[in-house]
Amino acid sequence: MSVGSERVAIHVSVNGRAHDCEVEPRMLLVDLLRERLDLTGTHIGCDTSYCGACTVLLNGVTVKSCTVFAAQAHEAEILTVEGLSKDGELHPIQKAFASCHGLQCGYCTPGLLMSTYYLLSKNAKPTSDEIRKAIAGNTCRCTGYQNVLKAIQVAAETLPQGTA
């Protein structure tokens, strides 16, 4: 790791795959994912740390990837929305969002899916209030959240012991 405007060599694991990259120190994690690794499932909504569309897991906890520098992900494990499905099969959380109409335009969905994954990994049977609190950092301008709540409840019921 170096200082100044020199590029920084980083090693990151994204969805289980190792990457060695050289990045500008000012590059944001979301830009690393989208522009360098072609993982465009993570969206940039507001770019001000508000909307949560860019939510990913960094070493097991959700962060807004527009508010973390790529260089800070050195030696870290990242999980993005692309890492949820396995062998072409959607994750139960994704299936619940689809079956409950927990999305309309879909822009906020990657972030909501990651916040749901994080919630259910910590709390297998969340109450309605706990769900609301868990997604308070994810803004959706289409659904009015009702079907999102329903989807998260269905996902919690579907997942074996909340093994998100």
Added chain:
Amino acid sequence: MDEAVAVLAELGEEGQALAGGQSLIPLMKLRLARPGVLVDLNSIPKLSHIEKRDGSSIRIGALARHAEIADSELAASIPILHDCAAGIADAQIRNRGTIGGSIAEADPSGDWAPVLLTLSTEVHCTGPKGIRTIALPDFLKDAYTSALEKGELVREVAVQIPPKNSGGAYVAFKRSAPVYASASAAVQLTMADREMCQQAHVYLGCVGLLPVHAEAAEKELRGRKITPQAIAAAGEAAMEAAQPHSDMRGSAEYKKVLVKSLVKRAIDAALRRSRGEQVKVTHEYVGRI
């Protein structure tokens, strides 16, 4: 940590410490902060502890995330700490933001400063001239200005554990989870018995350049019985002490009225907690949908 201090001291004005980054990175995007070099503190080991020391204080490492403090049973033994940690912004920001970064930034709308001021809190710092301990009221100099010197960093926050007959609460009003509060109130009461108040601390957030110490509100409580009349009088006094500005979070008049109601709610919760009641009050925003 010594390395970070040395690098920051050498960089002088160009250098800027980066902790959780949840304020600094948005400020950089707005070009309100333009540091030449960031020194990322996140790799400094052993700086996110939450532990009891000498049976009398809780020490919280500067890099302890808000979420870690919210999940800590030890921190929850002082309920006002849990109120604060569990309600800051949203889950993603709590996973990243740190208590050390929050107080070092000294944002007038920050949550930690008013809460920690109601308790006896010291800030342990490490700098080019060595270590020093600064009482929190002396640490907070002005809006966005702490007593830290160039190259000096917050190492940990030491909070005195209040006596058993003490209770506190932090209540704030936010329009949505990720935004700063419109106004907030932190209250810590130590009771002589069920009704008689022995000691009272009342601080207001977001309604001044620094947390406002509502001494007139404290006077309405200290040495008196906490009756509905006393609570109402303290609310009025706090409203008078608030110095809010009109902005997108509300007009000055609105914020004053808000302060009155927040202080009354915080006193009520603090009183009940001093009696050992479990009161779930926090400023956490849960959308009513």
